[in-house]
Amino acid sequence: MTKTDYVDDPRAPKPNSLVVGVTTFVQDDRGRVLLIEREDNGQWALPGGGQEAGESTPAAAVRETVEETGIEVEVTGLVGIYSHPGHVIAYDDGEVRQEFSICFRARRVGGELRTSPESTQVRWVGPAALDGLDIHPRMRVRIDHGLRGDPQPYLG
Template sequence: MPKTDYLDDPSAPRPNSLVVGVTAFVQDDAGRVLLIERADNGQWALPGGGQEVGESTPAAAVRETLEETGIGIEITGLVGIYSYPGHVIAYDDGEVRQEFSICFRARQVGGSATTSDESTQVHWLEPAAIEGLAMHPRMRVRIEDGLRGDPQPYLG
């Protein structure tokens, strides 16, 4: 479904929806971060997506990561909760969402990097290599928070 992201844009449409989104911040033993290049917009991101009715939020992160990357994960903690009202996503069908995403910290427990209908590339990347990638600014915040490794999750 085509969408338009607005960030701190006074001309953004007013949100009419709030959907639980999840992402997984996964690092390997060498400190590399699991990222995908999204098929829908060509930008790099942590694996993730929407929680489905009947599943827990952590289970959604595990499912989405496996679907998008081929990597099985285990949730180990919480990076943060991201609900910034200045980030609005408008869909062509008239839905306009306010950002709401829970980013989990996780570790790999199986699988191997494989693309999907939602990812054109799947890579484990050194943190220094992430800086120059095309990425939504709000996704970059999640990655920076994950790399910092604060014991207290981001709440905002």
């Protein structure tokens, strides 16, 4: 399935769904950030996805991270809540979501890097290398907030 992101675009389709999404901000002992290259749009992103029924939101972040990267994590905090109504994500099956994502801070507890059907590449990326990657601006905001390490989570 492919997706198209619209941010403050008057041509964006109207949302028809709101899904609890999660992303996970993980750094290794060298300060590099765990990123995936998404299969659906070719952009680099924090690992993440949708929360499933019967699952807690932090458990969804742990599951999505290991599914997409092979890295096992433990949630340690909250980077922020991202719910900009002008960010609309249109999927080729007709679903159009309004952005709603909770970004967790986590630490690695095991696993080895590997790709998945949702990730064509998985890497630890140094902060200086981020500008050379194709990262959606709304995802880059989450990464930048995670790197800043603010004591209070972003709420917006």
